Amino acid sequence: MSESSPALQVDGLWKIFGQRADKVIGTPDALLSRADLKAKNGCVTAVKDVSFDVAPGEVFVVMGLSGSGKSTLVRCLTRLIEPTAGQITIDGEDVTKASESQLRELRRHKVSMVFQHFGLLPHRQVIDNVAYGLEVRGVKKAQRRQQAGDLVDLVGLTGYDESYPDQLSGGMQQRVGLARALANDPAILLFDEPFSALDPLIRRDMQNEVVRLQAELKKTMVFVTHDLQEALKLGDRILIMRDGEIVQIGRPAEVVARPVDDYVRDFVSDVPRSHVLTLEYVMRAPTPEDSREGPVMSMDTIVRQAAQAALASAHPVQVVSDGKLVGIVDDDAILRVVVAEESVPTAPTKQAV
Amino acid sequence: MTSAPTTEPGLTTSPPQTPGEAPGRVAPRPRRVVPLWGWLVAVVVIWWVASRIGDGRAVLYLPGQETTDFQDRFTDLKADLIAGRDTNVLMQVVGAVSDAFNGVVEQLQGLVSTPDLPRPVPQIGWLGVLGIAGWVSLAIAGWRHALGTMASLAAVGLLGYWVDGMDTLIITFFSVAVSLALGLPLAVWMGTSRRVNAVVTPVLDVLQTFPAFVYLAPMALFFSLGPAIAVAVTVLYALPPVVRISAHALRSVSETTIEATTSLGQTGWQRLIKVQLPMARPSIIVGVNQTMMAALSISVIAGFVNGPGLGKPVLRALTAGSNQVGVAFIAGASIVFIAIMLDRVTTAASERSELVARGGGGNRRTHRIVLAVAGAAALVSVYVSRTYFSFAEFPDTEVGPKVAEAVQSATDWTTSHFSGLTTGVQETVTTVFINPLQDLVAGSPWFVTGLALIVLSQLLAGWRGALSSLACLTGIYVTDLWYDAMVTLTSVLVATLFVMVVAVVLGVWMARRRLVDRLLRPLLDAAQVMPSFVYLIPVLALFGPGRFTAIVAAFIYAVPVATKLVADGVRQVSETTVEAATAAGSTPWQLITKVQLPMARGNLVLAANQGLLFVLAMVVIGGLVGGGALGYDSVLGFSRGEFFGKGVSAGIAIVLLGIMVDRVARGAAERDRSAPGLLARLRTRTPAHHLS
Structure with a gap:
């Protein structure tokens, strides 16, 4: 895979709320814990020296508990909240140095956002809500309505064009929010806990919707959530935040398999490992005695998916990467992950599909 | 986050007998040795003793027909201003504004009310x-x-008041137009700039504390009597509601929506036009409604300064005495018809526009x-x-005179048959409440009363309250109207006491019985729409002219707003808490006294605050029907040139009284943490049902 330049690059980003916050950066005060800094001069550090890259087409999840600074972080990306220090580069352009009008151009064409509480305009029909971004950048009414109509169909709201937000359920309102964000045809989509106000069933539908749209549209996404299941389901990579700081960045399996500290370990302790871990994290180094007749699987196969074939075969699984044997997975290893995880020890082979 | 243990009103989770031993309490607050009410009683007792010793000395009584140097200065100032009309720049500006107002009013009158010469009738x-x-x-x-x-x-x-009715509408609509032309841009500015909001809000606070009446005197310094001053006064009084409500509405547009639309790259102008104004529109229309009702109310009062309209016939009839009650009634009824009409139409218009904006409203x-x-x-x-x-x-x-006659004879019949009852009530309240309190407040030496009031302010509202009371009382002393001010204060306190008793009873009843609420609320809403003036008429019919009439009218005027606040406060008490208290086996009485009223305390204080201000506004107007004291001084100031200065001084004293009672009540409310944000909401004087 060729190494393309990142779609979004964040470098040393800080956000400190409070008066004279900019004076704090670069002093020893900046390293104080949140409570100490607040006690000292009333400032609150929401985002503390955060850096990361997001590749084009990647779904990058920012996850943390409430108050961890994740919502502030995502708002800093298009300067809905003005960052205190640091650099944000989108499409080769330094967002932190952009003028008001450059910033508007960025928001109108390159980056859109979906909000937790939807933020729809109650006095406008669905179609005009979706078309709002086009309207503010001056697209003619007939054209923007037509474009917006296509998006209303895309998010599965066909027939609701002329409804008002009040008349829709929460899930449907968020579909409107999604369509509105897509209407500008942005390269990057930001999601700020978009589904946490929704019922669990609706939430799952919406998550599937995002997966579907991602497969269809290949947008770069930054997705903020406090729901680990959601993060694992959607994320190509996950950034875990605590008190404004990065605790860990990694692929879902990596975070679950190798938590960097007790905080993350605690977080992931309830995750059904077999659904997340890949063979990479359960294999052992091959030895010359190992049988070479078992099924061959790639390193990023999820354990649950490998289980049936692995257990059906009398030989251990051979894990390969770039055509080379890199590890061996025994039945034991599979069973440890699959069975030890399940609270009711039923036959795992029947569950696995 | 960092929550220090605070004393919470209402239900506490720990058993009350062991407050200091509850785990987790860092530093238990020492119990006050003497409770607040103990201090209050002590102050009043000492006050009473001192007033006995004073025995009517040093009460600073100024006879009605006398003026002092301080007061004469205003009379001279007016004379000077009038003399310098052609040279003084300010007076020239005022003159130009005045001419413009008069011109517009005349044009409108020619259109619909008075003969537009050479036509014998309006256009x-x-x-x-x-x-x-x-x-x-x-x-x-x-x-x-x-x-x-x-x-x-x-x-x-x-009823025979077509021309006066048209004039009232002309003054009202023209004033509303001017108010909106000035007020809406100001509201937008306040709604978009935090700094402007911070500067203008306190000014509006003070303006809204003033009884409508006091705008008349300072205006009369600059304007000559007639339509122009009526418009100027009305605009001044009607401006704050629409500014406040609109600015507040603009500021409270959902943060998420602003953020979401900003994230799509809108400009500041697009945000205002496409998001904030449309979303604030229902509230802005409520503001227009409030402004219109305020304008109507004061355009009637502007009859005092020869403003055209229905105020004049009411005023004539009221001052003529009890044989004109019938005439006052039909003129007052005309005002009521207009008030209801304006309120209904603007309210319906706001509801309808909202319906249409959300896709309803029929084909x-x-x-x-x-x-x-x-x-x-x-x-x-x-x-x-x-x-x-x-x-x-x-x-x-013949309809008007016939109705007037019928009302007159009904009134005469009532007064002759029930005079025993009405006099009985009047005498009881006067001897039991008014006279003793007046002896105490106005009959003590001025320094005793002043000190007592400052100490009471401190107890109720802390040092800031005491300081503002000190400043206000000093001002009142300077106006040389100390005695009259204290008499007025007495009336205000008595009326407010009755207002609160009735408001708490009715409010609790409304909050607990849905049916009662459904029956009473429309009545209270309608009562709040009436211009203050019309309340005087029936009370005057029953009790005749005098101090008592002013107090009763003030009581009737203030009860609706206070009752609604109490009812809303009690209803806001969380269902869960009420359920928990019921589950613990509370009787209804225990539920009311131990849970609902304590938890609604914030609203009770606010009801008292509003009650005080409404009562003060009305007590002053009562000067017209023999209420005496500051109200009488004001009326005298308008009617007789040589007493102009005294009238203005009375206006100043009224304002100072208003600020004093408002600050004390507000101080008490601010100390009460159970009422966050209520004060701000109340300042908009929005009926609660519009907000919910």
Whole structure:
């Protein structure tokens, strides 16, 4: 895979709320814990020296508990909240140095956002809500309505064009929010806990919707959530935040398999490992005695998916990467992950599909 | 986050007998050795003893026909201003504004109320006015309200007050137009700039504390009596509601929506036009409604300064004494018809526009056709009213005088048959409440009363309250109207006491019984719409002129607002808490006294605050019907040139009294943490049902 330049690059980003916050950066005060800094001069550090890259087409999840600074972080990306220090580069352009009008151009064409509480305009029909971004950048009414109509169909709201937000359920309102964000045809989509106000069933539908749209549209996404299941389901990579700081960045399996500290370990302790871990994290180094007749699987196969074939075969699984044997997975290893995880020890082979 | 243990009102989770031993409490607050009410009683007792010792000395009584140097200075100032009318720049500006106002009012009068010479009648006669008013109501509020509007106007005409009614509407609408032209841009500025908001809000706070009455005197310094001063005073009084409510509405547009639309790259202008204004529109229309009702209320009071309209006949009848109650009644009824009409139509218009904005409101094409047909009918009515004399000038009918006569005889019958009852009530309240309190407040040496009031302010509202009371009392002392001010304060306190008793009883009843709420609330809403002036009429009929009448009128005027606040406060008490208390086996009485009222304490304090201000406004107007004291001094100031200075001084004293009671009540409310944000909400003087 060729190494393309990142779609979004964040470098040393800080956000400190409070008066004279900019004076704090670069002093020893900046390293104080949140409570100490607040006690000292009333400032609150929401985002503390955060850096990361997001590749084009990647779904990058920012996850943390409430108050961890994740919502502030995502708002800093298009300067809905003005960052205190640091650099944000989108499409080769330094967002932190952009003028008001450059910033508007960025928001109108390159980056859109979906909000937790939807933020729809109650006095406008669905179609005009979706078309709002086009309207503010001056697209003619007939054209923007037509474009917006296509998006209303895309998010599965066909027939609701002329409804008002009040008349829709929460899930449907968020579909409107999604369509509105897509209407500008942005390269990057930001999601700020978009589904946490929704019922669990609706939430799952919406998550599937995002997966579907991602497969269809290949947008770069930054997705903020406090729901680990959601993060694992959607994320190509996950950034875990605590008190404004990065605790860990990694692929879902990596975070679950190798938590960097007790905080993350605690977080992931309830995750059904077999659904997340890949063979990479359960294999052992091959030895010359190992049988070479078992099924061959790639390193990023999820354990649950490998289980049936692995257990059906009398030989251990051979894990390969770039055509080379890199590890061996025994039945034991599979069973440890699959069975030890399940609270009711039923036959795992029947569950696995 | 960092929550220090605070004393929470209402239910506490720990058993009350062991507050210090509850785990987790860092530093238990030492119990006050003497409770607050103990201090209050002690102050009053000492005050009373001192007043006995003083025995009527040093009360600073100034006889009604005397003035002092301080007061004469205003009289001289007015004379100087009038003398320098042609050279003083300020007076020239005021003169220009005055001419402009007079010109516009005259034009409008020629259009609908007075003969537009050389025509013997106005340009548009009564039928034409009915047609146009009906059409406008139809367009903005629907056909029911169109019928209501035409019926109200016709009723005013039948009662014999067509011309005065038109004049009142002219002053009201013109003032509202000026208020909106000034107020809406200001509101937008406040709504978008935090700094402007911070500067203007306290000014509006103070303006809204003033009783309508006190705007008259300072204005009379600059304007000569007539339409222009009526408009100027009305604008000044009507401006704050729309500014406050609109600015507040603009500021409280959902943060998420602003953020979401900003994230799509809108400009600041697009945000204002496409997001903030449309989303704030329902509240802005409520603000317009409030402004209109305020304008109507004071345009009537502007009868004092010779403002055209229905205020003049009411005023004439009220001052003429009890044999004119019938006439005052029909003039007052005309005001009521107009008030209800304006309120209903603007409220319906706001609801309707909201409905239409959200896609309701029926078939638009049908609506347009109906409007076109009705418009044609309105044009025909205008044409007819210009062509036929009897459709131009409202025909004289016997209805007005007959109603007046009937009311008069009913009043006479009532007063003669129930005089025992009314006199009994009057004498009881006077001897039990008013006289002893007046002996204490006004009859003590001035320094004793002053000190006592400052100490009480400190106890109730802390040092800031005491400081503002000190400043206000000093000001009152300077006006040389100390005794009158204290008499007025007595009336205010007595009326407010009764207001609170009734408001708590009714409010709790309303909050606990849905049916009672459904029956009472429309009545209270309607009562709040009435201009203060009309309350005097029935009370005067029952009790005759005097201090007591002013107090009763003030009581009636203030009860609705206070009752609604109490009811809303009690209803806001969380369901869960009430359920928990019921589950613990509380009797209804225990539930009310131990849970609902303590938890509604914030609203109770606010009800007292509003009650005080409403009562003060009315007690002052009561000067007109023998209420005496500051109200009388003000009236004297308008009616007799040589007492102008005394009138202005009385106005200043009224303002200072208002600020004093407001600050003390507010201080008490701010100390009470159970009422966060309520104060700000209340300042908009928005009826609670509009907000919910």
